[in-house]
Amino acid sequence: MKYSKINGQQFISMVINASAKLEDEKAYVDSLNVFPVPDGDTGTNMSMTFRAAVREVEGHKSTNIGEVSKTLAKGALMGARGNSGVILSQIFRGIAKGLEGKDEVNPFELTLSFIEGSKSAYRAVMRPTEGTILTVIREVGEKAVELHTDDCTELMRNIVEISKDTLERTPEMLPQLKAAKVVDSGGMGLVVILQGMYEALSGEMTERKTEEKAPAESYVAARDTHTEITFGYCTEFIILAEPDNGAFREYLETMGDSIVYVGYDDIIKVHIHTDEPGLVLAEAGKLGELTKIKIENMREQHRNLQDVPETVGHGExxxxxxxxxxxxxxxxxxxxxxxxxxxxxxxxxxxxxxxxxxxxxxxxxxxxxxxxxxxxxxxxxxxxxxxxxxxxxxxxxxxxxxxxxxxxxxxxxxxxxxxxxxxxxxxxxxxxxxxxxxxxxVKSGSVTYAVRDTEIDGIEIRQGDYLGLLDNKIVEVERDLYQLTEALIERMVDEHSSALTVFYGSDAAEEEVQAFMEKLEEKYGDLDVMSLAGKQPLYYFIISVE
The missing domain is CATH 3.40.50.510 (Phosphotransferase system, mannose-type IIA component)
Structure with missing residues (x-):
């Protein structure tokens, strides 16, 4: 379908489809991690970041593409996870800057917004590395501006081809990628997003899966979680207005506790525990339009819980x-x-x-x-x-x-x-x-396992091998867990070392760990040697040498 211009509603369709496509492909993007460790999360981080952004514009009624893109960018900024997510949020922050003040845009104006996206992303990274997502967005802007088309769909088709071509060349720019026989994972995530945006314009929409809830993030506070609930209603909302001079925050402090007040450009995000949510919302409404309102009865929730765990998860x-x-x-x-x-x-x-x-x-x-x-x-x-x-x-x-x-x-x-x-x-x-x-x-070591065959810095790695990392670099590969861990510690300890601490994970066998620690205590008798059950997942050991 040909579009000489696109407006805010069409842009919303583009990013919704892009988010669905990235959600489908996130596991593949994760698998492109250069290190063959079991926690490659580039795709997951980018998908969760983009889903947070898209949630802010779903149901948005405006046809003004400048307004929509600004709301999307703010959602990405707040939802950004990991380096890849932060860079992605900055790309869309730049795109929003390029679309600012526009009701609709033609292909050339859309191209200029991608150039702004590239500039914003590069500014966010202290030492930009070529052969990454940065290179992909930069070449998209640089090469798309040379195109001459009056069709936004045609432009996006060409942008996808440019991004794919750049992505395929990333191994030639980064030796680590070439050795691991993969393309850049962040760049792949961006290609998936651009492909999804194009498909929405061309009518080749991705069928959306039932959206999964994000894993619960948890906070552990150094306080008693079993105390009496002072204020009964957890109240959250967004005010579509510029942050005020502090008067509203002062008002909130008279109405409850657990206050979160975050102002950014022309939105204010508020969280408060209060007994008078109606009064709080009425006062907030004097500042601007309210959206994303959520009120939960915490006393009712508390009554339904017989035991409150030390770590309390509250979804997103x-x-x-x-x-x-x-x-x-x-x-x-x-x-x-x-x-x-x-x-x-x-x-x-x-x-x-x-x-x-x-x-x-x-x-x-x-x-x-x-x-x-x-x-x-x-x-x-x-x-x-x-x-x-x-x-x-x-x-x-x-x-x-x-x-x-x-x-x-x-x-x-x-x-x-x-x-x-x-x-x-x-x-x-x-x-x-x-x-x-x-x-x-301090020297930092860790022990995990390989999820695929690869080669890193000339070291052959097979799926299932144990991996020893020193300051996040793979330095030991073995099929025996404790032999590898001992070799890793030998690399870490020198004549200046005074303390060795081993945090063992949830997958480490307690009896084997204790036997191993006794061996270390005998071997390093002049060091302060200790162990702690860290109970961390995926990493058998985290090692500290000071």
């Missing part, structure tokens, strides 16, 4: 937040972790809120913002503990009105070391320097 709107009426303190800590033992370790070291996530599930920007808003602290530190969560944490710190500092911890051992380096008596700048500097003092 986790409400296990700290009481914002709690006494203010100077410093607050948010840590990302998965595994009951690891969570407990962070809480013992002083973390206030644990966001459940890590390699197997990257929290969204909105998850992190909610955790930030839950803390009543003058200065708040975020410990991502995973390199794929740092960008979302940085994005959350930019959105929040609070004083937030991201300590760029890439591993669990780095997060624990950073917390131990914190001194509550020191000033902010001194603590930032101390915590950041401490990351150089």
């Amino acid at each position: 709107n986790p409400a296990a937040l700290e009481d914002t009426e709690a006494e203010a303190k100077k410093y607050g800590f948010i840590s990302v972790s998965v595994g009951e033992g690891l969570k407990a370790a962070f809480l013992d070291l002083g973390a206030d809120v644990i966001i459940e996530g890590g390699q197997t599930m990257n929290p969204s920007t909105e998850d992190i913002v909610k955790a930030v808003e839950s803390l009543n602290a003058e200065h708040i530190f975020i410990l991502p503990n995973n390199k794929n969560i740092i960008m979302a944490a940085n994005q959350a710190s930019e959105i929040s009105h609070k004083d937030v500092h991201v300590i760029a911890t890439k591993t669990i051992p780095q997060g624990i070391t950073a917390l131990t380096a914190f001194n509550p008596e020191s000033e902010l700048d001194a603590n930032i320097r101390s915590m950041t500097g401490s990351l150089k003092e």
